[in-house]
Amino acid sequence: MIMAASATIAAEGGGFPAPGPGIFDLPPVFEIAGIGVTKPMLQLVLAAALVFGFLYVAARQRAMVPGKLQFAGEGAYGFVRNSVARDIIGSHDFQRFVPYLVAMFFFILVNNLFASIPFIQFPTFSRASMAYALAGLSWIIYNAVGIWKHGFLGYLKLQSVPSGVSPAMYPLLVPLEFFSNILVRPVTLALRLFANMFAGHILLVLFATGGLYLVEHVGGIGYVAGPLAWILAVAVAFLEILVQVLQAYVFVLLNAMYIQGALADEH
Amino acid sequence: MKSLFVILAAEEGHEPSPLAVEWIEVVLALVVFGLLFLAIWKLVAPNFEKTFSERTAAIEGGLAAAETKQAEADAKLAELEAQLADARHEAARIREEAREQGAAIIAEMREQAQAEAGRIVEHGKAQIEAERQQAVTSLRAEVGSLATSLAGRIVGESLDDDARQGRVVERFLAELETGTPGAN
Numbered sequence: 516m517i518m519a520a521s522a523t524i525a526a527e528g529g530g531f532p533a534p535g536p537g538i539f540d541l542p543p544v545f546e547i548a549g550i551g552v553t554k555p556m557l558q559l560v561l562a563a564a565l566v567f568g569f570l571y572v573a574a575r576q577r578a579m580v581p582g583k584l585q586f587a588g589e590g591a592y593g594f595v596r597n598s599v600a601r602d603i604i605g606s607h608d609f610q611r612f613v614p615y616l617v618a619m620f621f622f623i624l625v626n627n628l629f630a631s632i633p634f635i636q637f638p639t640f641s642r643a644s645m646a647y648a649l650a651g652l653s654w655i656i657y658n659a660v661g662i663w664k665h666g667f668l669g670y671l672k673l674q675s676v677p678s679g680v681s682p683a684m685y686p687l688l689v690p691l692e693f694f695s696n697i698l699v700r701p702v703t704l705a706l707r708l709f710a711n712m713f714a715g716h717i718l719l720v721l722f723a724t725g726g727l728y729l730v731e732h733v734g735g736i737g738y739v740a741g742p743l744a745w746i747l748a749v750a751v752a753f754l755e756i757l758v759q760v761l762q763a764y765v766f767v768l769l770n771a772m773y774i775q776g777a778l779a780d781e782h
Numbered sequence: 783m784k785s786l787f788v789i790l791a792a793e794e795g796h797e798p799s800p801l802a803v804e805w806i807e808v809v810l811a812l813v814v815f816g817l818l819f820l821a822i823w824k825l826v827a828p829n830f831e832k833t834f835s836e837r838t839a840a841i842e843g844g845l846a847a848a849e850t851k852q853a854e855a856d857a858k859l860a861e862l863e864a865q866l867a868d869a870r871h872e873a874a875r876i877r878e879e880a881r882e883q884g885a886a887i888i889a890e891m892r893e894q895a896q897a898e899a900g901r902i903v904e905h906g907k908a909q910i911e912a913e914r915q916q917a918v919t920s921l922r923a924e925v926g927s928l929a930t931s932l933a934g935r936i937v938g939e940s941l942d943d944d945a946r947q948g949r950v951v952e953r954f955l956a957e958l959e960t961g962t963p964g965a966n
Contacts, residue, residue: 536800556810563818570822574829579837592830610831614823622818644804648811713800 531728534720539641539713558639562625570621595620595767603771608778612771615656620767623649623708627759630716631752638712638759643705646712650705653770658697661777670777696776704769711762715755722748926951 543551573588581589595617600609623640630638640646661670675693676685726744729737930947 539800550806556807559811559814563814567818567821567826570826574826574833577829577833577836579833579840581833589830589833592826593834596830614827615819617827618815618819618822622815641800642804642807643801644807645811647803648808649815651808652812652815709801 531725531732534717534724538717538720541637554637555639555642555645558626558629558635558637559645562622562629562639565625566618566621570617591621592617599764599767599771603768604775604778612774616767616771619649619653619770620763623766624760624763627712627763628756630712630719630759631756638716640708641712641716643709643713646705646709649766650701650708653704653766653773654701657700657770657773657777660774664778673777673779700769700773704766708762708766711758715751715758718751719748719755722751922955925955929954 541554543553544557545552570588570592573584574592576582576585578585596609596613599620600613600616603609604612626639626645629635630641640649658670661673664670665673671693674696675689677688677692680688722744726741726748728741729744730741731737733740930951933950
């Protein structure tokens with residue numbers, strides 16, 4: 516089989532076919548009503564089920580002295596509740612946003628970690644559209660919160676007109692503030708998440724397939740360089756786990772900060 | 783099963799933009815996240831929040847109860863100490879009183895005993911005096927008659943005349959008392 520593949524590549528005259536964006540276009544696993552259901556779609560559902568299942572079972576016991584599962588659930592929920600929601604939004608308003616932020620954090624976290632879980636090994640949010648969806652939702656929520664609190668014009672003024680600046684600077688600063696607070700935020704949210712997952716996965720595939728190519732097709736020094744690439748792939752995989760957790764945290768942290776900014780009286 | 787490189791090589795052909803919007807994925811992500819949010823909002827968060835607040839209440843209740851107990855114990859201790867001090871005071875007072883009473887009783891007893899002794903002595907003296915008086919009287923009579931009879935015998939003359947006899951005896955006795963005997 517491998518020999519056949521090598522023969523194909525050799526026949527086509529190409530060298531090492533570096534993994535490109537194409538590796539993220541997975542064929543449908545099966546079809547429902549003419550819509551192809553792909554692996555990342557299934558991962559979305561699986562992640563939601565895992566997050567809900569874990570938190571629901573952990574929350575249900577409600578013991579004063581928690582068992583291991585409840586303790587883990589409380590730690591997970593309490594982490595987002597206290598060190599993200601309460602610390603950033605403030606103890607007055609944070610309670611309403613806790614379910615949203617908890618759902619967001621663990622949904623993204625599990626989907627990101629899928630990239631490092633054997634037999635799944637695909638980051639859901641390397642599909643840009645899925646990152647767009649969550650970033651768009653974040654945009655709608657923080658703007659809605661701001662408009663609900665300050666009214667439409669009041670909110671526009673809050674986000675666009677910086678306080679403590681002489682009005683002479685307004686022509687320069689107001690468009691800039693509006694641009695950065697209203698227009699850029701969803702784009703950066705989506706791209707940050709998507710690009711990290713995308714790049715991490717492509718890097719892993721590059722090291723893994725590159726190592727394979729070195730061993731199979733280069734020979735000689737390839738027998739040394741190939742395994743070396745695999746060792747590096749393992750190191751990169753650990754780095755990726757860090758990135759996956761960090762990106763989930765950053766996404767939720769920024770969400771909380773945007774909500775806080777929209778609720779603030781002065782900014 | 784195709785080899786990995788065949789897949790990779792095959793995909794060289796069409797390069798889809800990784801940034802393209804796939805609406806079906808957008809909608810699916812929103813729906814799945816929305817359902818997850820609803821489930822956490824309705825089924826998870828209330829349980830956790832209830833547990834947290836119950837735990838806080840339990841801890842605060844325990845602390846408050848402990849404080850109450852402590853205050854009660856302090857009050858009890860103060861009360862007992864006050865009682866103890868009272869009791870000590872009372873005991874000292876009673877001891878003092880008893881000492882005073884004892885001293886008074888002893889003094890009274892001593893006084894009584896002295897009075898009694900004085901009375902006894904007085905009584906003895908009076909009795910002795912009376913007996914002496916009686917002895918003197920009887921002695922005087924006896925001595926008078928003896929001396930009379932003796933003198934009558936000696937002078938050989940009866941001294942029947944009472945008056946003269948009395949005068950002689952009186953004189954005799956007076957001489958006896960003044961210590962000049964023999965002048966008869």
